[in-house]
Amino acid sequence: xxxxxxxxxxxxxxxxxxxxxxxxxxxxxxxxxxxxxxxxxxxxxxxxxxxxxxxxxxxxxxxxxxxxxxxxxxxxxxxxxxxxxxxxxxxxxxxxxxxxxxxxxxxxxxxxxxxxxxxxxxxxxxxxxxxxxxxxxxxxxxxxxxxxxxxxxxxxxxxxxxxxxxxxxxxxxxxxxxxxxxxxxxxxxxxxxxxxxxxxxxxxxxxxxxxxxxxxxxxxxxxxxxxxxxxxxxxxxxxxxxxxxxxxxxxxxxxxxxxxxxxxxxxxxxxxxxxxxxxxxxxxxxxxxxxxxxxxxxxxxxxxxxxxxxxxxxxxxxxxxxxxxxxxxxxxxxxxxxxxxxxxxxxxxxxxxxxxxxxxxxxxxxxxxxxxxxxxxxxxxxxxxxxxxxxxxxxxxxxxxxxxxxxxxxxxxxxxxxxxxxxxxxxxxxxxxxxxxxxxxxxxxxxxxxxxxxxxxxxxxxxxxxxxxxxxxxxxxxxxxxxxxxxxxxxxxxxxxxxxxxxxxxxxxxxxxxxxxxxxxxxxxxxxxxxxxxxxxxxxxxxxxxxxxxxxxxxxxxxxxxxxx
Amino acid sequence: xxxxxxxxxxxxxxxxxxxxxxxxxxxxxxxxxxxxxxxxxxxxxxxxxxxxxxxxxxxxxxxxxxxxxxxxxxxxxxxxxxxxxxxxxxxxxxxxxxxxxxxxxxxxxxxxxxxxxxxxxxxxxxxxxxxxxxxxxxxxxxxxxxxxxxxxxxxxxxxxxxxxxxxxxxxxxxxxxxxxxxxxxxxxxxxxxxxxxxxxxxxxxxxxxxxxxxxxxxxxxxxxxxxxxxxxxxxxxxxxxxxxxxxxxxxxxxxxxxxxxxxxxxxxxxxxxxxxxxxxxxxxxxxxxxxxxxxxxxxxxxxxxxxxxxxxxxxxxxxxxxxxxxxxxxxxxxxxxxxxxxxxxxxxxx
Numbered sequence: 001x002x003x004x005x006x007x008x009x010x011x012x013x014x015x016x017x018x019x020x021x022x023x024x025x026x027x028x029x030x031x032x033x034x035x036x037x038x039x040x041x042x043x044x045x046x047x048x049x050x051x052x053x054x055x056x057x058x059x060x061x062x063x064x065x066x067x068x069x070x071x072x073x074x075x076x077x078x079x080x081x082x083x084x085x086x087x088x089x090x091x092x093x094x095x096x097x098x099x100x101x102x103x104x105x106x107x108x109x110x111x112x113x114x115x116x117x118x119x120x121x122x123x124x125x126x127x128x129x130x131x132x133x134x135x136x137x138x139x140x141x142x143x144x145x146x147x148x149x150x151x152x153x154x155x156x157x158x159x160x161x162x163x164x165x166x167x168x169x170x171x172x173x174x175x176x177x178x179x180x181x182x183x184x185x186x187x188x189x190x191x192x193x194x195x196x197x198x199x200x201x202x203x204x205x206x207x208x209x210x211x212x213x214x215x216x217x218x219x220x221x222x223x224x225x226x227x228x229x230x231x232x233x234x235x236x237x238x239x240x241x242x243x244x245x246x247x248x249x250x251x252x253x254x255x256x257x258x259x260x261x262x263x264x265x266x267x268x269x270x271x272x273x274x275x276x277x278x279x280x281x282x283x284x285x286x287x288x289x290x291x292x293x294x295x296x297x298x299x300x301x302x303x304x305x306x307x308x309x310x311x312x313x314x315x316x317x318x319x320x321x322x323x324x325x326x327x328x329x330x331x332x333x334x335x336x337x338x339x340x341x342x343x344x345x346x347x348x349x350x351x352x353x354x355x356x357x358x359x360x361x362x363x364x365x366x367x368x369x370x371x372x373x374x375x376x377x378x379x380x381x382x383x384x385x386x387x388x389x390x391x392x393x394x395x396x397x398x399x400x401x402x403x404x405x406x407x408x409x410x411x412x413x414x415x416x417x418x419x420x421x422x423x424x425x426x427x428x429x430x431x432x433x434x435x436x437x438x439x440x441x442x443x444x445x446x447x448x449x450x451x452x453x454x455x456x457x458x459x460x461x462x463x464x465x466x467x468x469x470x471x472x473x474x475x476x477x478x479x480x481x482x483x484x485x486x487x488x489x490x491x492x493x494x495x496x497x498x499x500x501x502x503x504x505x506x507x508x509x510x511x512x513x514x515x516x517x518x519x520x521x522x523x524x525x526x527x528x529x530x531x532x533x534x535x536x537x538x539x540x541x542x543x544x545x546x547x548x549x550x551x552x553x554x555x556x557x558x559x560x561x562x563x564x565x
Numbered sequence: 566x567x568x569x570x571x572x573x574x575x576x577x578x579x580x581x582x583x584x585x586x587x588x589x590x591x592x593x594x595x596x597x598x599x600x601x602x603x604x605x606x607x608x609x610x611x612x613x614x615x616x617x618x619x620x621x622x623x624x625x626x627x628x629x630x631x632x633x634x635x636x637x638x639x640x641x642x643x644x645x646x647x648x649x650x651x652x653x654x655x656x657x658x659x660x661x662x663x664x665x666x667x668x669x670x671x672x673x674x675x676x677x678x679x680x681x682x683x684x685x686x687x688x689x690x691x692x693x694x695x696x697x698x699x700x701x702x703x704x705x706x707x708x709x710x711x712x713x714x715x716x717x718x719x720x721x722x723x724x725x726x727x728x729x730x731x732x733x734x735x736x737x738x739x740x741x742x743x744x745x746x747x748x749x750x751x752x753x754x755x756x757x758x759x760x761x762x763x764x765x766x767x768x769x770x771x772x773x774x775x776x777x778x779x780x781x782x783x784x785x786x787x788x789x790x791x792x793x794x795x796x797x798x799x800x801x802x803x804x805x806x807x808x809x810x811x812x813x814x815x816x817x818x819x820x821x822x823x824x825x826x827x828x829x830x831x832x833x834x835x836x837x838x839x840x841x842x843x844x845x846x847x848x849x850x851x852x853x854x855x856x857x858x859x860x861x862x863x864x865x866x867x868x869x870x871x872x873x874x875x876x877x878x879x880x881x882x883x884x885x886x887x888x889x890x891x892x893x894x895x896x897x898x899x900x901x902x903x904x905x906x907x908x909x910x911x912x913x914x915x
Contacts, residue, residue: 360809387815400806404828404910414814461810468814 007180007212008035008058009075013082015050015057018065027053029236030072035180040206040213042227042244044220044259046483047454050236051216055182057082059097060089076180095125098173102185104165108157114168115141115153118175125176140171144201162346163194167201174205181206182214187222191345191510192554199226199556218483220259221513221556224248232256254279262488264517266540266555269293272495273488273517291495293520294535299335302504303357303390303472306331308366310349310356326352328528330366334472337498339505341519341536343512343551349528350508354474358390359383370472388418391465395477397457401449407435407460408445414467434463438493455486462493466501474506479514491518512555516540524548591909598905604898608891612713624707624864629691632881633698635705643692645700645879697883699872708864709887715865717895719779719849724841726784731791732827732834738792739799740822749792757789762855769857776859779852783845791837798830832907839903843896866892 015028028050035041043051056062058074058081074081076097081089093099101107109117118140119133128136134153141149144167157165166186173181183202187195203226206213215227223230224244231241232255240253251257258279270288310327327349334340342350355361357368359375368375375386394400401410411431414420421427432442438459449457458478465473475494479487495518497503509515515522515536522539524531524547532545543549592598614620632645664670691698696706738749756764764786772778802808803826811825850867852858859865866888873885 355809358813360812384815387813392810392813394806394810396806400810402807402811402825402829405825413811413816417815417817464810464814 005036006034007037007076008214009073010034010054010058011073011075013054013057013072013074014069015053015062015072016067017063018067024067027236028057031231031233031236031238033231033238033241035212035214036229037179037212038206038210039228040203040215040226041229041231042215042217042223043231043233044217044223045233046218046259046485048235049233051233052184054233055099055184055214055216059093059099059182060084060086061093091125094121094178095176096178097180097182098176098178099182099184100166100169100173100186102188104162104169104189105157107169108165110157113154113156114160118153118168118172121172121175136175137171140175141168143174143205144168144171145197146171161194162190163197166190166194166198170198170201170205174209174211177209178211180212180214182216184216185218186215188217188219192512192556193345193550195222195556196554202226219556220484221263225556232259259484262484264488264491264513266513266516269517272492275488275492276485293339294537295335295338295521299338301333302336302371303334304369305333305353305357306367306369308353308356308368309364310352310361311364326528327356330525330528330530332523332530332533334504334506335520336471336504337502338520339498339507339518341515341522342506342508342525343510343515343522344525344531345510345551347527348525350525351476352528353525354392354476354506354508358387358392358474360392384418388414388468389470390472390474391468391470392474392476393458393461393465393478396481397454397461398449398481400461401457403449405448406445407447407449410449410460410464411435411445411467414464418468420468430467431463434466437466437497438463439489453486455482455490458482458486458490459493462490462497466497469501470503472504472506474508476508477510478507480509480511487514494518512540512552524551588906588909592905595905595909597901598909601898601902601905604894605902608713608717608895608898611710612717615710615714621707621710624703624711625862627690627702628704629694629698629702631698631700631702632876632879633691633694633702635697635883636693636695638697639693645881696887697881699884700876705869705884705887708869708884709866709891712864712866712869712888713891713895715776715859715863716846716849716867716892719776719783719865720842720846723780723783723787723845724838726780727787727841727845728791728834728838730784731788731837732795734788735792735795736799736822736827739796740803740818740826742800742803746796749796753789753792761786762851765852765857766855769852774857774860779849779858782852782857783848787841787845787848791834791841794833794837795830798833799826802826802829828910831910835903835907835910839900842899846892846896 009032011032012030013028013032014026014030016024016026018024031050031054033041033043043054045051053062053066057066057068060081062068068082070083072082076092081092084092108114115134115137118137119128119130122128122133122136123130126133138149138153141152146152146164146167152160152164157168160168170186181202186202187198190198199222202213202215205211213226215223217223227244229241230244230247232239232247232253234255239255240247240251242252247256248260251260255276258274258276261274261279262276264273269291271291272288274288308327308330309325312324312326313321314324316322330349330353332340342353344350352361356363357375363376366376370386370390373386375383375390378386405413408428408431411434412424412427415427415430421430428445431445435442435444440456440459440463444452444456444460449460452460461478478494479490482490491514494505498505505518507515507518519536521533522536523533524539524545526547531547532539532543534544539548540552543552592602611620630643632643634641634643690702694702694704694706696704696709699705699708734749734753738746759767765782768782768785769778772781799822808821808825811821816825846866849858849865850870853865853867853871859868869884869888873882873888876882876884
């Protein structure tokens with residue numbers, strides 16, 4: 001390809017951040033890639049790989065403490081964006097190059113109607129009058145597929161759903177018909193069904209407007225659906241760049257191979273997931289036999305939920321209350337030593353089920369039978385004995401550990417409360433053993449949560465639950481916030497622990513591939529009700545309900561040679 | 566297990582240092598924090614020494630001439646002192662002889678004789694004092710030292726009590742929500758709707774006059790702002806997953822409120838504490854001005870500032886500077902100390 005065909009050429013981009021007087025942190029270590037005209041380039045990498053920093057550097061949106069050496073260049077039409085004046089960058093941003101961010105809710109200004117926010121871009125860059133801008137805003141909303149755009153143009157961001165907000169963000173981004181659209185994890189915060197729609201929309205717009213798209217994501221599945229060309233980044237370095245065909249069909253770098261293999265797949269279920277180290281050591285994915293899953297008729301039941309209901313009340317007016325049923329008449333059985341996967345989109349009530357059955361929410365109706373005892377009818381004192389036996393691991397490992405406690409405090413506290421271990425020494429000893437069991441060094445005992453990465457924190461949360469020797473573990477989106485490689489490690493750990501301690505899991509997730517991998521039984525929820533419940537192999541092969549089918553068809557399939565051909 | 570994690574590292578298993586031990590270790594590394602701590606400790610030592618009578622015992626003695634100059638301004642003219650001297654001897658008009666009609670006249674002689682028997686030693690009043698004198702010739706420096714006793718004691722204790730009240734009520738309202746919150750909010754609203762001075766007057770009318778009363782008044786009226794902030798902080802933290810996690814492991818309400826959440830809200834509380842110390846030292850001035858503060862036979866930085874207003878007009882600035890500088894030093898050091906303390910208590914900051 002000749003230079004003229006490239007819209008943007010990034011050459012030897014380095015970005016470092018000044019941490020304090022003596023230390024700098026090098027986030028991007030000399031990367032080069034080209035964005036050809038009318039193509040979609042995907043920047044793929046896990047957190048900390050420097051993919052977002054690279055994109056923000058091109059736009060001049062880095063924080064004050066960032067340094068870019070003079071040798072780095074980002075050529076856009078012969079002009080080096082890294083050395084452009086702030087005025088020049090401001091003229092380019094939004095007009096020639098525009099961005100979509102990850103969180104639509106925080107990227108839109110909550111106090112202005114969406115039409116006005118789209119109009120502002122048009123007035124600034126295209127010199128339209130207010131009236132012209134308003135009518136153009138309606139056209140744009142129609143183009144990004146928002147129903148009834150003439151009315152929606154006056155809506156405030158909070159009146160729109162997450163998917164619609166992201167559509168508005170896209171409308172703003174394409175308002176001035178940019179030549180390059182930078183999409184920074186635009187679908188990460190969205191449900192799979194919405195994700196699919198947004199990806200289709202971006203692909204459609206790219207084709208229609210002859211734009212180039214720089215698509216930043218951690219999800220190779222998404223990349224396979226949308227990109228022409230893939231740049232794989234790790235720790236600020238480009239590990240591999242090639243066409244999407246080459247990346248998926250014959251990945252060269254072990255890291256790319258690892259990323260492709262770590263993710264649980266719908267068609268296979270090895271006993272353990274391969275982890276990145278398997279590849280970096282050069283051994284490649286270990287051959288694993290398939291893990292049989294499923295619940296049979298005679299399996300012992302540890303937990304039975306009957307007609308569980310939970311209604312929240314929203315304040316309305318001065319004294320009014322509006323009932324919002326979050327969970328309606330949910331019944332299921334959890335077999336001992338097995339995993340029940342709970343899937344659904346956000347707002348389907350899956351998390352509420354988890355919190356209600358361990359009494360972190362008060363149930364409105366129903367029974368939770370644990371070894372025949374109805375937990376919901378117990379007094380707080382009687383409940384204490386059962387508290388220990390049902391534990392929960394939350395989604396966000398950054399929020400679920402008290403930042404002011406050392407890991408030692410975190411691990412010994414539940415033992416103290418429940419009188420596990422004869423004395424302090426014995427408890428400390430148990431804490432050390434558990435740290436070892438979840439694969440953390442003993443020195444962790446004296447550290448604080450912020451000194452650990454997300455995956456390590458999730459291990460700590462798991463260790464905290466294990467201190468109480470629970471029978472049932474509720475994993476509420478426990479691996480959703482983790483990078484794929486770390487996710488694989490944590491899933492392997494959960495699997496090992498299940499075999500070792502015969503734990504029963506309720507595994508709540510929006511990620512259908514992960515649920516398929518870890519679950520014996522899958523329960524699909526929608527709007528607070530159970531849609532379908534069946535053994536996991538059955539439900540994925542032969543979904544009985546329309547909603548389940550829709551959900552399954554939304555999973556990014558990744559690379560599909562047949563589709564590309 | 567995964568091999569990403571480092572191989573088994575042998576560690577010395579020592580007793581885990583607590584939050585406070587670690588905080589102290591971090592504070593020691595903070596130069597600003599240590600200097601502020603030294604200043605605050607010095608002030609506290611000065612206050613205790615004065616209380617024990619080691620320092621500024623004779624602050625009430627009139628050792629200098631009226632408005633004696635500071636030692637470093639020895640040459641400056643002191644009109645006020647001259648005026649007083651003048652009054653005593655020079656301008657006394659010759660008394661009119663009223664012995665004819667004065668019924669006491671016969672006894673004057675006897676009285677004069679009796680007065681002569683009492684030995685009167687004329688005290689030589691100093692022309693200059695180390696940092697100047699006040700209207701009655703008392704040493705300003707000693708006054709400032711003696712004044713610290715009342716000011717620091719009132720400021721610190723009242724702020725401490727106000728913070729405790731505000732924190733406990735705020736924690737209750739924020740943690741429990743619902744009825745408890747409604748009730749406390751109602752209580753708070755009523756409390757804040759009464760004008761501040763009126764409230765102080767009401768309290769002062771009920772309690773007897775004295776230092777302890779001032780502390781009670783300031784504590785009982787000053788908790789409202791802290792209450793609101795702590796309540797907001799608790800509402801925020803109650804929804805956090807680590808509190809849910811604590812509930813899941815069976816931690817009691819008390820433990821969740823004060824063991825789990827409180828350290829995470831401590832930065833707000835500490836900053837409020839330092840601001841209230843400053844505020845209360847100043848509030849004591851207002852109270853003293855209204856006649857509800859310290860009795861006339863005592864001195865505080867507040868009363869010194871009140872006196873200084875009139876002196877400033879005639880160019881006697883040292884009392885103002887002595888009280889103002891002491892206050893500024895203490896208050897700056899104190900707020901920097903709480904700042905450092907907040908950082909030291911936050912494990913995330915180094």
